[in-house]
Amino acid sequence: GQQLNQSPQSMFIQEGEDVSMNCTSSSIFNTWLWYKQDPGEGPVLLIALYKAGELTSNGRLTAQFGITRKDSFLNISASIPSDVGIYFCAGQPPSGGSNYKLTFGKGTLLTVNP
Amino acid sequence: GAVVSQHPSWVICKSGTSVKIECRSLDFQATTMFWYRQFPKQSLMLMATSNEGSKATYEQGVEKDKFLINHASLTLSTLTVTSAHPEDSSFYICSAPVLDEQYFGPGTRLTVT
Numbered sequence: 466g467q468q469l470n471q472s473p474q475s476m477f478i479q480e481g482e483d484v485s486m487n488c489t490s491s492s493i494f495n496t497w498l499w500y501k502q503d504p505g506e507g508p509v510l511l512i513a514l515y516k517a518g519e520l521t522s523n524g525r526l527t528a529q530f531g532i533t534r535k536d537s538f539l540n541i542s543a544s545i546p547s548d549v550g551i552y553f554c555a556g557q558p559p560s561g562g563s564n565y566k567l568t569f570g571k572g573t574l575l576t577v578n579p
Numbered sequence: 580g581a582v583v584s585q586h587p588s589w590v591i592c593k594s595g596t597s598v599k600i601e602c603r604s605l606d607f608q609a610t611t612m613f614w615y616r617q618f619p620k621q622s623l624m625l626m627a628t629s630n631e632g633s634k635a636t637y638e639q640g641v642e643k644d645k646f647l648i649n650h651a652s653l654t655l656s657t658l659t660v661t662s663a664h665p666e667d668s669s670f671y672i673c674s675a676p677v678l679d680e681q682y683f684g685p686g687t688r689l690t691v692t
Contacts, residue, residue: 507683
């Protein structure tokens, strides 16, 4: 199926640094979701965005829903070792009824060097 | 937040046998659940949508006779991998929506020998 363009594919940073990753799509989405996946685990929802232009924070995480509804970014401030993992963006396209199908980005692998 | 569980967390089976994986919504009801598979270092690929009280809908390229889905109740969906082959070895994850958000189970690691 369709995939979002997520970048970067991987990041290797020092503890304490800020991190930014983004997703873009050729089509619009009604909802953007950001997940973190640890090895051998299922994705855990970090932030959900519902409106174009919305900026939402969750602790050291900040995410924005792009004005065009075709993009979103996630920022992590003051990274710590436990931020290590794969971050996925996911978008829910406009649809009627209870169609909750998500389209996923390919993920950003984050490594934090203590 | 909403909690989704899966059982088993890992399973090893012999080629040709069938394996059943359960997905449960623990603190909410889900008329719809989703099944994904994930290969190492890759993103999640949607396999099918499980619908309570009706047939599942499968994504293009997913064999419905091989991956049997039963959504028996508002809190339980099962995925049965029939006549498993080594190429079916993967990480299978289910999810369930709550309003406009989706919550994932912890995944099931299937290894077919």
